[in-house]
Amino acid sequence: MARPKAIENRIELIIEAADELFARYGYERTSVEDIARHLNIGKGSIYLDFPTKEEILITILRRHAQRMHEFMEKKVESSSRSPLKTLQEMMEESVTMVFDIVTRDIHTPEALLHTSIQMKSRCSDFFARKRALILKLLVKAAAAGEISKSKANEDVALALMMGTSALFPPYYNNYFETTSKITKADLSKRATVLIKTLISGLKKADY
Amino acid sequence: MARPKAIENRIELIIEAADELFARYGYERTSVEDIARHLNIGKGSIYLDFPTKEEILITILRRHAQRMHEFMEKKVESSSRSPLKTLQEMMEESVTMVFDIVTRDIHTPEALLHTSIQMKSRCSDFFARKRALILKLLVKAAAAGEISKSKANEDVALALMMGTSALFPPYYNNYFETTSKITKADLSKRATVLIKTLISGLKKADY
DNA sequence: TTATTGACCAAAACCGACGATTAGTCAATA
DNA sequence: TATTGACTAATCGTCGGTTTTGGTCAATAA
Structure with a gap:
């Protein structure tokens, strides 16, 4: 007689x-045994579902990225505004959204997705999908006659992401003389000016 | 009878x-005594001219920044093209210029100005002056009727610097899925698309 | 028979003391 | 009075011993 599973949705x-422990104590400072103890299961059981500790983190991050992407996608789908206006809104919103996540609690796994270079590269399809979303809006905008068709391509989408990357953590300072942390109001203002300029640049006739 | 100075232009x-030793061995790995030995003078003499070792480095960096700025300024002054076109050229050129400096030899003090966050903040007026130069061109462009007057301000100048900051070291990747080092050709291409979009965005009517 | 466990292992992290290096000082010297 | 180099205090790197912990697997429980 096979032993029945004691815990049904152990992975979840x-x-x-x-997620809870990483957020509270940080990834490094919570051991696999901590997680097991928290669930009253053996440490070995965790390794039945995950090959490594890091894989647990990656899974959490991917889910977060997935949620974030779905949120953006839904927003884009449901928007009745012009594609270009929607693009602008989406870009501005993602700036403040990430800022909020990062400033709320830096230890949270969600924040890690945006602050850790390594995690970023492990969840790199997050960027690829965002770029795809941008491209989709560019194509729509071209179809609507808002921009020239020649601008609805990967290169332009990438340029938009590069151009706005300074608006995301780690908020690298290649342009400003202060070292102090940026405030939300300030970031928001800068984002508006920059994104407007970029969007406006798309509208022009072909170069 | 006062003792005459043994060395006239010791500071120089x-x-x-x-500069030479830092470039060859790196800042950390060359001691003040190394510098003194290299010049056949006492270590104490160096402290007659510089309060700290770091101040020597800062001085070198400031000079480099000064040279670089003068080069840009001269270029801008002598350009007979339209102010906006000049701005575009200047921005594109500074991208490749910095890339060359950084890739030639990472240990060189000149490279340090662009790669070390700390050094950047110590030479922060480098960025302030670049921004001033951009603003100057914006004002010129407005006077020439290339852009609206309302866009010839500090905020727009800052937006341009933020928008292009991804084109400078440490080449932070908030937009791309590869982790590999960027090549000059690739960087150059990305710079062109991005800067063209930004410049084009300025031309548009008021937002 | 199979899901689960926790003792076990090796490797990495941590610690703290010791020794070496070096930035910066200052009384002695030219 | 310009210059020096021995001196000091603090930092840095090293190294052994100790602890922690990610991951394994034979034993156990159902």
Whole structure:
């Protein structure tokens, strides 16, 4: 007689517990045993579902990225405004959204997705999908006659992401003389001016 | 009878020697005594001219920044093209210029100005002056009727610097899925698309 | 028979003391 | 009075010993 599973949705429980503990104590400072203890299961059980500790984190991050992307996608789908206006809104919104996530609690796994270079590269399709979303809006805008067709391509989408990358963590300072942390109001204002200029630049006739 | 100075232009000599040694061995790995030995003077003499070792480095960096700025300024002054076109050229050129400096030899003090966050903030007026130069061209462009007057201001100048900051070291990747180092050709291409979009965005009517 | 466990292992992290290096000082010297 | 180099205090890197912890697997429980 086969032994029945004691815990049904163990994977989910592990992710949930890890998410909470990582957020509270940080990834490095919570051990796999901590997670197991928190769930009253053996440490070995965790390794039945995840090959490594890091994989737990990656899974959490991917889910967060997925949620964030779905949110943006839904927003884009449901928008009745002009494609270009929607693009502008989407870009501005993602700036403040990420800022909020990062400033709320830097230790949270969600914040890690935006602050850790390594995690970024492990979840790199997050950027690829964002770029795809931008491209989609560019194509729409071209179809609507808002921009020239020649601008609805990968290169322009990438340029938009590069151009706005200074608006995301780690908020690298290649342009400003202060070292102090940027405030939300300030970031928001800068984002508006920059994104407007970029969007406006798309509208022009072909170069 | 006062003792006559043994070395006339000691400050210059120290800067010269430090520049060479820093470039060869790196700032950390060359001691003040190395510099003194290289010039056959006592270590104490160096502290007659410079309060700290770091101040020697800062002096070198400031000079480099000064040279670089003068080069840009001259270029801008002598350009007979339209102010906006000149701005575009200047921005594109500074991208490749910095790339060359950084890739030639990462240990060189000149490279440090562009790669070390700390050094950047110590030479922060480098960025302020670049921004001033951009603003100057914006004002010119407005006077020439190329852009609206309302866009010839500090905020727009800052937006341009933020928008292009991804084109400078440390080449932070908030937009791309590869982790590999960027090539000059690729950087150059990305710079062109991005800067053209930004410049084009300025031309548009008021937002 | 199979899901689960926790003792076990090796490797990495941590610690703290010791020794070496070096930025910066200052009384002695030219 | 310009210059020096021995001196000091603090930092840095090293190294052994100790602890922690990610990951394994034979034993156990159902």
